[in-house]
Amino acid sequence: MTATVGALAPISRAACVGGGVIGGGWIARFLLAGIDVKVFDPHPAAQRIVAEVLANAERAYGMLTGAPLPKRGRLTFCASVAEAVADAQWVQESVPERLDLKRRVLAEIDAGAPAEALIGSSTSGLKPSDLQAGLAHPGRLFVAHPYNPVYLLPLVEIVGGAATTPETIARAKAVLDAIGMKGVVIAREIEAFVGDRLLEALWREALWLIKDDICDVETLDDVIRYSFGLRWAQMGLFQTYRIAGGEAGMRHFLAQFGPCLQWPWTRLTDVVDLDDALVEKIGGQSDAQAAGLSIRELERIRDENLVGIVQALKAGQGGEGWGAGRLLKEFEQRLWAQAGGGAPAPDPTAPLELLEIRVSPAWIDYNGHMTEHRYLQVFGDTSDALLRLIGVDFAYVEAGHSYYTVETHLRHLGEARLGEALTCTTQVLAVDDKRLHLFHRLFAGPERREIATAEYMMLHVDSRAGRSAPAPEHVLAKLRAIADAHAKLETPAAVGRAIGQKTRLAAPV
Amino acid sequence: MTATVGALAPISRAACVGGGVIGGGWIARFLLAGIDVKVFDPHPAAQRIVAEVLANAERAYGMLTGAPLPKRGRLTFCASVAEAVADAQWVQESVPERLDLKRRVLAEIDAGAPAEALIGSSTSGLKPSDLQAGLAHPGRLFVAHPYNPVYLLPLVEIVGGAATTPETIARAKAVLDAIGMKGVVIAREIEAFVGDRLLEALWREALWLIKDDICDVETLDDVIRYSFGLRWAQMGLFQTYRIAGGEAGMRHFLAQFGPCLQWPWTRLTDVVDLDDALVEKIGGQSDAQAAGLSIRELERIRDENLVGIVQALKAGQGGEGWGAGRLLKEFEQRLWAQAGGGAPAPDPTAPLELLEIRVSPAWIDYNGHMTEHRYLQVFGDTSDALLRLIGVDFAYVEAGHSYYTVETHLRHLGEARLGEALTCTTQVLAVDDKRLHLFHRLFAGPERREIATAEYMMLHVDSRAGRSAPAPEHVLAKLRAIADAHAKLETPAAVGRAIGQKTRLAAPV
Helix, strand or coil: CCCCCCCCCCCCEEEEECCCHHHHHHHHHHHHCCCEEEEECCCCCHHHHHHHHHHHHHHHHHHHCCCCCCCCCCEEECCCHHHHHCCCCEEEECCCCCHHHHHHHHHHHHHHCCCCCEEEECCCCCCHHHHHCCCCCHHHEEEEEECCCCCCCCEEEEEECCCCCHHHHHHHHHHHHHCCCEEEEECCCCCCCCHHHHHHHHHHHHHHHHHCCCCCHHHHHHHHHCCHHHHHCCCCHHHHHHHHCHHHHHHHHHHHHHHHHHCCCCCCCCCCCCCHHHHHHHHHHHHHHHCCCCHHHHHHHHHHHHHHHHHHHHCCCCCCCCCHHHHHHHHHHHHHHHHHHHCCCCCCCCCEEEEEEECCHHHECCCCCECHHHHHHHHHHHHHHHHHHCCCCHHHHHCCEEEEEEEEEEEECCCCCCCCEEEEEEEEEEECCCEEEEEEEEEECCCCEEEEEEEEEEEEEECCCCEECCCCHHHHHHHHHHHHHHCCCCCCCCCCCCCCCCCCCCCCC | CCCCCCCCCCCCEEEEECCCHHHHHHHHHHHHCCCEEEEECCCCCHHHHHHHHHHHHHHHHHHHCCCCCCCCCCEEECCCHHHHHCCCCEEEECCCCCHHHHHHHHHHHHHHCCCCCEEEECCCCCCHHHHHCCCCCHHHEEEEEECCCCCCCCEEEEEECCCCCHHHHHHHHHHHHHCCCEEEEECCCCCCCCHHHHHHHHHHHHHHHHHCCCCCHHHHHHHHHCCHHHHHCCCCHHHHHHHHCHHHHHHHHHHHHHHHHHCCCCCCCCCCCCCHHHHHHHHHHHHHHHCCCCHHHHHHHHHHHHHHHHHHHHCCCCCCCCCHHHHHHHHHHHHHHHHHHHCCCCCCCCCEEEEEEECCHHHECCCCCECHHHHHHHHHHHHHHHHHHCCCCHHHHHCCEEEEEEEEEEEECCCCCCCCEEEEEEEEEEECCCEEEEEEEEEECCCCEEEEEEEEEEEEEECCCCEECCCCHHHHHHHHHHHHHHCCCCCCCCCCCCCCCCCCCCCCC
């Protein structure tokens, strides 16, 4: 459900100067976190580009999480920098990578923004000290360097310059963490910071390998994505090598690996000349690699894979979540907590609308339909949403009690396709001190086709003792209130039906 | 199920000289593909190390796929190189990274192995031409460079030297592809090939960033795993940048990015001195980053995450699979095809044992138990296994017909924990021309605790017309044979039961 809670962040108003692919990604992050955004970008196609990035972001977010996002912020395009930044609490600059241009724009922002506003630059390489030189309030200027696609990749490198105040860094990190991003503070400023320096090194070597015909671009990409790329989605360089070092760990690994540094295993001491011939060679090989997939198609595939990878990491470390997956898990827990707080009392005269989510790429089978068990996942998430509504939340489960499912009766009435919006409703059929009898209905698409139903019998348990136990009065009271209201609803015909009751066979035929 | 089919590969006998972490990974890959392996490694702890790697590999494989692996190959430790390689069809050398040592060992292998045997070296940097110099049969020597953990990361860089024959390269690739690995042929030999050159470049830059206190190792790792690491698990450098270039694609991106190559964005022109101080600095920071997790624990987390990531990619591109996920999907299809071919006729006097799998990390909820919908996933996979048994396989579905589930009745009787072995049995209750009535039982652990049951009603459909249709006689004949045999079995008490039938509540309470 899209609960109408307030903004997630310590801020509610942002401004984005520059709305390309990166600026558009920032705009999407802010809007989806419930923050109003004012945009200035003189580019004639700015509104179209931002709209496209925003559409991608909403599609991806919808597949990434079923947690209740706050009410989307208001998007306003402005005619000038001054107008865009006038009441902003955070201004994000994402103009082209030219020092003179950025300095001029940042001076305008500094002059027009409220004194307490934070000013972040998306620069991927320029030093914040160089950017803040000449500003009236340089202390609030910092680098906030994100990665494409900004709406899915959580990392933001936070880099302060000589004049940046510690409070600025602390406030910037707090805002980013609050909207589900990963603000990482870089201790000392340096050109290109950390991520792009690593990428730059790899990129230079890669260009040599292509130029010297050691391999083509597809082979080079395969080398990455079938090997260390799979490692790096979850652990970085040092943690991975710590493991490679075996029980002796990092020091042993370094002792082993050290000598190779002296070997001629790189051409990085030269800078490759990216001349027309090399550009054409790479361009041609890249066309062949794409095998007819358009940029839009590749973008969609990339985002769907990112969603699947992050969701897989969310299940990491025995359900605790790992890396980007744990970040998502913690973000969702805050979203649920907020929604619980701010959610309007559900209408008792109708089944509860407890879950809205889009069909995630990982849910599709080779027929192109939503896989059988994902129906049960959505129904299970809906039961969880009901439990949170009656006070059976993470803390309650932590404390040793919960409702467990003992029986489920699923009926498949239709199919759902990738990216389609799903809505699930719940009718409480009956309640006693231990048992909870539910009926879920799953609808797909704007026309709300009923594609499945699930009848549930749940039991309240003492999970430590491993046996059923009466639910506490404060939980039962909430449940009975809903059950009493739902008693006025018609009992669905499917309730109490056994498998194939209408179609029972004389066994065996 | 672990069907007793033959080896997957064009070979059935391999030898591994050197059984450390890398050699052990090769041994596991071969054994799990049904290939017998003879090992020579003078290291006193060799047998223990290989046993540990093999245990990790079997645990990971069990979680990675429910497809029927061939009967595990025979593992034999030998007292000499000559004994190990005497009847081998593939010899893999994985001794320490010293040219003189590798040359001596390879000469022994070359002298002792059958003339037609392939000889692969696991070297991560030495040129095959240098390795084959002086061999009696240099044409069969090539580099087969894998990545750690070898039993999960599919990539093998295949590199030939001056004397290596094209047939050697082709045969090597065929064997690797057959056992589910990704053999990538590098066009021209060069020290460190492709993957390690890229890693080397990144690694050198990383060492400078730590030495110069730009960041610590945990920050550097976070920069990787919260940003481009997530991209690289699915797409490499060039395909990713093609997308970043937008509609204009690769050439546009290069034009934009080219100039930066001249900027001072790297210290790679110097070689960092990995002195004791730097080793100690990195070692200490790495200890802090590990936060008390042992190498074994980190290894387990890494493998579980890899399983989850690859399974997510298997669902990529609308169920077609992407990258390492498509590789797994294609491998599983071959495994199913083989098992169908070589599987023994199931015992008709008992429920069919159609599925064996271990509880995957992605299946665990925050209680540490297997999540509700994963039960249905296992039951669904079991139904698929039955369908394949009666001829409803990929080709059959491609041709436009299939069985769809219309109703399911699940009962939860117990719980399963991470890594626990699951077995699922099927009893065919009834069959007619369109309908199929099944009862699955799920057992956990060596003691086979019954943890859930599922009653299924399936319908044979014409998937293009989108309606039910009679199944063809060749399918019905197979089904009836099983149904007739199962008619002699007792009908489970749970069959035909409605939800809460034994525990029905007067609704509402």
